[in-house]
Amino acid sequence: MSQPDSYTNSDTYSESQVILTSVRIIAPFTLTYGMFLSLHGADTPGGSFQGGAIIGVTVLMLAFAFGIDPTRKWVKNSFVAGLITGGVTIFIATGLFTMALGGNFLEYDAIADTFGIAHYWGMEAIEVGGVALIVAGAVMTLFFATAAGFTPDRHSNESDSTYSSSSSGSASGPEVGRDD
Amino acid sequence: MTADLLNDIFLVTAALFVVLAIMMFYRAVAGPTTQDRLLAVNVLGTNTVVILALLAAGLDEPWFLDIALIYALLNFLMAIAISKFTVERGGVL
Amino acid sequence: MIEQLRFWAIIILLAFGLFFTFVSAVGVIRLPDIYARAHTASQTDTLGAGLALAAVALALGWDSMTIYAVLLLFFVFITNPTAAHAIARSAAESGIVPLTDETEVDVEPDPSTPDEGDSQ
Amino acid sequence: MAAERVLVPLSDTVTVRQTVGYAVQSCPGEAETLEFHLVVALPYDTEMPEGQSLTEDAERLLSKAESWVREDASSTNVTIDVTTSVLGDDEYLFGPRDYARTFDSYAAAHDIDRLVLDPEYQPGTTAQMLQPLERELESVGLAYDEAPVERPARHERLAGDGAERFDKIFAMFWISYGFYLVLGDPTYWFDLVTGAAVAGIVAVSLAHVTFTFPLDRIGSPIRTLRFGLYVPYLLFEIVKANLAISLVILRPSMPIRPTMTRVNARVRSGLPLLALANSITLTPGTLTVRADDQRLIIHTLIPSAREDLFEGSLERAVRFVFHGRTGARIPTPEERGDTEIIRGDDL
Numbered sequence: 001m002s003q004p005d006s007y008t009n010s011d012t013y014s015e016s017q018v019i020l021t022s023v024r025i026i027a028p029f030t031l032t033y034g035m036f037l038s039l040h041g042a043d044t045p046g047g048s049f050q051g052g053a054i055i056g057v058t059v060l061m062l063a064f065a066f067g068i069d070p071t072r073k074w075v076k077n078s079f080v081a082g083l084i085t086g087g088v089t090i091f092i093a094t095g096l097f098t099m100a101l102g103g104n105f106l107e108y109d110a111i112a113d114t115f116g117i118a119h120y121w122g123m124e125a126i127e128v129g130g131v132a133l134i135v136a137g138a139v140m141t142l143f144f145a146t147a148a149g150f151t152p153d154r155h156s157n158e159s160d161s162t163y164s165s166s167s168s169g170s171a172s173g174p175e176v177g178r179d180d
Numbered sequence: 181m182t183a184d185l186l187n188d189i190f191l192v193t194a195a196l197f198v199v200l201a202i203m204m205f206y207r208a209v210a211g212p213t214t215q216d217r218l219l220a221v222n223v224l225g226t227n228t229v230v231i232l233a234l235l236a237a238g239l240d241e242p243w244f245l246d247i248a249l250i251y252a253l254l255n256f257l258m259a260i261a262i263s264k265f266t267v268e269r270g271g272v273l
Numbered sequence: 274m275i276e277q278l279r280f281w282a283i284i285i286l287l288a289f290g291l292f293f294t295f296v297s298a299v300g301v302i303r304l305p306d307i308y309a310r311a312h313t314a315s316q317t318d319t320l321g322a323g324l325a326l327a328a329v330a331l332a333l334g335w336d337s338m339t340i341y342a343v344l345l346l347f348f349v350f351i352t353n354p355t356a357a358h359a360i361a362r363s364a365a366e367s368g369i370v371p372l373t374d375e376t377e378v379d380v381e382p383d384p385s386t387p388d389e390g391d392s393q
Numbered sequence: 394m395a396a397e398r399v400l401v402p403l404s405d406t407v408t409v410r411q412t413v414g415y416a417v418q419s420c421p422g423e424a425e426t427l428e429f430h431l432v433v434a435l436p437y438d439t440e441m442p443e444g445q446s447l448t449e450d451a452e453r454l455l456s457k458a459e460s461w462v463r464e465d466a467s468s469t470n471v472t473i474d475v476t477t478s479v480l481g482d483d484e485y486l487f488g489p490r491d492y493a494r495t496f497d498s499y500a501a502a503h504d505i506d507r508l509v510l511d512p513e514y515q516p517g518t519t520a521q522m523l524q525p526l527e528r529e530l531e532s533v534g535l536a537y538d539e540a541p542v543e544r545p546a547r548h549e550r551l552a553g554d555g556a557e558r559f560d561k562i563f564a565m566f567w568i569s570y571g572f573y574l575v576l577g578d579p580t581y582w583f584d585l586v587t588g589a590a591v592a593g594i595v596a597v598s599l600a601h602v603t604f605t606f607p608l609d610r611i612g613s614p615i616r617t618l619r620f621g622l623y624v625p626y627l628l629f630e631i632v633k634a635n636l637a638i639s640l641v642i643l644r645p646s647m648p649i650r651p652t653m654t655r656v657n658a659r660v661r662s663g664l665p666l667l668a669l670a671n672s673i674t675l676t677p678g679t680l681t682v683r684a685d686d687q688r689l690i691i692h693t694l695i696p697s698a699r700e701d702l703f704e705g706s707l708e709r710a711v712r713f714v715f716h717g718r719t720g721a722r723i724p725t726p727e728e729r730g731d732t733e734i735i736r737g738d739d740l
Contacts, residue, residue: 018684019260021667022355026348028599030253032569035591036576037246050250057257062602064261186283186332193287193325200291203298207310215307215364222356223301223314226349227294230325233342237329242338245329249341252348259356263363296639303642308680308692309651313642316677320635340575354674361682361692 023065030058038132052132056139063143072144086133190238194231201227214266218259225255279331286328293321307364315357322349398428400505402496403458404514412511413458417465419509419538426472430503431458434480434492451479476503493529500535508537561604566596619714620668626710630676634698638677641695649694653682656689658708660715669711676707 031054038051063071204227207220229252236244300313323346330342401416403409416429433451455477466473480495496508514526530537570592577584641648660669670681673691678698683690693699 017666018358018670018681019355021664022351022671023260024603025664025667026256026351028565028569028595028603029572031595031599032572032591033249033576035594036573039587039591040577050246054250054253057253061257061260064257064264186280189284189287190329190332193291196291197294197325200294200298203302207301213307213364213367213369215360215367215369216310218363219307219310219314219357219360220301222360223297223318226318226322226353229345229349230290230294230322233326233329233345236338236342237332242333242336242341245338245341245345249345249348252345252352256352256356260359263356263359266363266367293635293639296635296642300642303647304649306651308682309649309694312638312677312680312692312694315674315680316631317635317639317642319675320631337578350675351671354671358670358674358681358684361680365682365690 019065023061027058027062030054030061034058034136035132048132049135052135053139055132055136056143059136059140060143068144088134090133187238187240190234194234194238197227197231197234201231215263218262218266222255222259225251225258229255283328283331286324286331290321290323290325290328293317293324295321297321307369308361311357311361311364314360315354319349319353322353397426397507398430398503398505400430400432400496400500400503400508401458402492402508402510402514403431403433403454404511409454409458409511410461412509413461414465416509417462426474427466428474428476429462430499430505431455431462431475431477432480432496432499433478434495448479455479489526489529492526493533493535496530497533497535508535510537510539561600562596565600565603566592569595616715623710623714627672627675627707630672630707634677634701637697638695650696652693652699654691654693654699654702656691656702656705658689660708660711665711665715668714669708672707672711673702676701 034051034054034057036051037054038048059071062074201224204220204224208217208224211217229248232244232248232251236242236248294317297313297316297318300317301310304310304313326342326346326349330339330346333339333342399416401413403413413431417427433455435447435451459475459477462475463473478499480499481491499505500508508530510526510530527537527539570588573588573591574584577588579585658666658669660666666684670684670689673679673689674681676698678694679702680692680694681689682692691702693702
């Protein structure tokens, strides 16, 4: 993104070809790696919190290299909001599901007892669905909300309040998941 | 026998890398420009990645490599982000 | 025998890795300006890190985690020069004038005759 | 007004047909004769190994465009006069400024009234360049008219165009899937299933971000192989130069002679430029400060590194990777006169 006022040495600021290209090459690998970590969150330490962070960071990397506005066009706001609400929904649904089976909120043993499958799968659902999606969404929304804050009149207050409420809602989400 | 010795060697090397990383603090504090500091922090970050990898080998905790990889990614992101942000105070972002 | 060979290979890789990282640290502290410092930060440091990571990969042997060490090696080799380029470019964009021979001794530069030899 | 002279720079884009159509329709009705000057600006001079095929492509495009003009103008009753020419075949055009200057001198020589620009205009190089070109045209004072074609012009686009969708998604899918299985366990069913899902997501979302250039089904694997040959060579160069610079830095007197140099590299922007710029940066003693189009600004620390740079062995190696052995046989940058030592404050 070169804006009219960003002249240096009477020359237009243009994106560096080198940075653009290396980000282009790295991005698919980091995205794959982030998703890999999220999906294996239950059996490796660190797990989906980091996986979600890497997915978010991949988008940030593209945003830094290409400029915020093209990235914002590429990653629709609704997509990011959907990421977070989807994550929270999966999270709560898993919790309620275990309650429906007669356990406590997020008591995975209930799933294991009822269906005879490993304890692992409840954890998997939380890790993948809950934590990774929420963290990735939160990283992106926080970044885009902060970026939008530099020019206050670019976005309406309405979208800003959505950002803050969804990200504050997600802040408590991972905590619960990590305790188990 | 050699395995234990090798682990010790890795730990000693990691300690020496820590000393080299601490040397970077001089440049990070002294500056004089933002880019100098950024450079020092970037080198420090690379050293941290190496230290994590060496610890992974020395302590037999291979999952440290996971963290090293994430750290390397964040280090790269930081270098790009700040170096773009210093130009026109983010106007070109 | 193989074990012995591997042991010494790891020692040598670590020693060289340490040496190059040391050179990088010295360079970042001693060199006069940002552009010159970026040289050691991007190159000697990358090689030092690469050698140390190769030692780690060798020490882990045929383990699934070795892949991570190799990936880390590749990643460092792609990103470090790019980061150094980004920093040097940012320095150039913000108008930091590099210290060159011409500015140091303050003579008129003559592009047609590149000066040869050492300055010592 | 007796005659209207229109200059249309052409390049092989998806919107070139619409641009020509707009150029014909937008002419004011009172003109009796319309003179169309269709030009193709070549980024390389014809002596370069790839220059020959570029010239042939350019001539094919020009003859197609000429027939488009006649076809579009056949409904009107004005006299049509079409002139086609290839510009820049005797020089080496680097950036938007050079193109703007070329068009300006052409316009002055032929008394052009109007310049119609293709919003996707992309002469030979892979970089999107319309916006800088507009700025340069304004600075040389040449009036232009951007054709309002259906595809909106975005200036720094994240994703490439939709051409060859399948190839790109296919390639990206397998790269991502392979990487996933390397990370995980290829014999575990869970990894196989989730890997496919993940690779699908990555392919759909990032295929057009990563592959901005059209994939070549035969060329790309060969290039990958040649790149495999290039890596050991590069490693050897890195170690050799690292030892040299270590000696310089560790010596108490530290005999460095920093200089800024400008080298016009003859590689395409995009991947080849990244390979060259990063190789230069990785080889100690030289550091890429800027890489815009083909003009590299390189900071060198010691004289021997500068001489190596001017001999252009890395550039030849990169050209070998992307153009094969014949592409590697070019004169050194110093012989071409593409090198220049610049002052520090003249960035």
